[in-house]
Amino acid sequence: EVQLVESGGGLVQPGRSLKLSCVVSGFTFSSYYMAWVRQAPTKGLEWVASINNSGGTTYYRDSVKGRFTISRDNAESTLYLQMDSLRSEDTATYYCTRLVDYWGQGVMVTVSS
């Protein structure tokens, strides 16, 4: 059974940092691109970042470039999202996903003073 389990969310003040983790099981993690997608309250889905299977190439949406860093540990089958300089508009549920088919349950990040 495929499982993607996110952790690390919570309430954080603007300007601070948070690191999300996603532990994957059920498929060969190192063979696939992975991504983070978010959904702000009452909004639609928004792609945040992707990483290739080796971790050597990353992609970001413009609004998070320079603030967020996606990375992976293939030995531990874990995907990460380091989020720095957080803003209120980053408030959302963040999903770890093997686009397009497998998704985690999501983790909530709230940026507020």
Added chain:
Amino acid sequence: DIVLTQSPATLSVTPGETVSLSCRASHSIGINLHWYQLKPNESPRLLIKYAFQSVSGMSSRFSASGSGTEFSLNINNVEFDDVSSYFCQQTQSWPLTFGSGTKLEIK
């Protein structure tokens, strides 16, 4: 960036009806278009991949077609459980983008 325009924004239907949801891309994306169902407090669920390819475990009432810039998702014999938002997504080019969604309601 490739913009995906979904219509209608909201669709109110009677159980048993057949409906068609539209997703239009600002540039040609081949068949790199996927459809998701998203219910409150649940993770997105893949319905259709690569424009028309069915997904194991999904109801056969869901089908889709299209290529290039015009895509559609069809739901046959709508059921109460289909109440949800439906999103299209393109994986043709970076940044990956989603449509704004169609909310399906039951009358």
